[in-house]
Amino acid sequence: MNLRNQIATLMRYELRDELRGGEVGFVVLPFGVVALLTIPMAIGIDTPLLQRIGPGIYWSIILLFGVLVTQRHSSLAPPATRDMLRLAGADPVARFAATTLATFLLLLAFEVGAGFATMALYDPALDSWWWLAALLPLTAAGLSMIGTIAGNIASGLEARTSLVPLIVVPIAVPLLLGAAQATEGLRVGAGILRWLLLLAIVDTVLAVAGVLTARSLEESAA
């Protein structure tokens, strides 16, 4: 089986496992929306203020709840499945790509769902909102790659469920700052191309790092 087929096969089964578990759809997304709801409840109906802080709140929620999505593969699948796939001959790079792509799709769905909630609750009045079609995937890609790399680093460790967020959050902060700045640019009508370029560069670096470290991280896993 070539690399592309391995990626497709592994991603298909990973997504199926996740979707049936329902963690993202029934746990992470509803709680993310509840978190978005608590801010207007605490502040009150101050529309200009909510419009101003809406994008920042949205990206904070994406970061914090997105971590839960990214670490799903290190907590949901038992460590023994990792051994099974290694012995079956699954290429570490294919596994990195498959997990990243599965996480990317889940994160993108989470971003879109939380995005609708943000529109309804904060009315951020974005100018040129179609730029979100580039911004959301770029951010989801970066976050999913960070999550997969962190999952590989923490794999086999007893403290992996608490270690993954500790690795993901600091590394993802610059990514989320870029996304927040780009969204603010859309709100005030400023150009966001440089922020998109920054996100694309970060994603490229993460992709190269993920591919180059996939094998050595797997071999060094306990």
Next chain:
Amino acid sequence: MTSPTVSLRSVAVRKPGSLILRSVDLDLAPGSATALFGANGSGKTTLLRVVATLLRPSSGSGVVLGADLGTAAVDGVRRRIGLVGHEPALYPNLTLGENLELAASIALGRPATAEAQDALQQVGLAGAADRRASRSSNGMRRRIEFARLLILAPDLLLLDEAHVGLDPEAWLLVGHLIEEVTGRGGSALIVAHEEERIRPLVDGAVTLGDGVITGHQE
């Protein structure tokens, strides 16, 4: 003289704060099944993971199926190693059939639906293929792992107390798997506690204690 399937020399495994294996010498001859006994915490699972090429020794040397441990050559022999460990290697929300198909298609390098159905039949789970792994009994999950081994036909079979809690029918499967592998000239290493039960299935036994092999029995 045929070279052993597995040959370990002075293998040690250190983990932070402890020495799990001190110095293990082990040979598994082609066509033989060996039981590995030892008290809880004696390092049996760690030794099995070293033999499975999943854990690199801290020191010492070893050859598994002709590949030197700790080198990239182990990549080429992993597909010939069949391991059933303590924990089931199954995705909990996939069905038993899907779990089997996933492992088989990755290992065979092509979709393996037909092989999976055939193996399900052989382990008596044809009617339970659509049951999620998380909702299946421990015995069923074990049988699926045995079904995987039937498809992969490994040259080195490693069972880590995989027989615990099995009904008599599934127990026969374990014997069948061992016979198949050794009959092809492969080797089997079976971690067990119940010496009397496992004895009829193996040609010899080694005992692990305090990180070294403390006894050999033919």
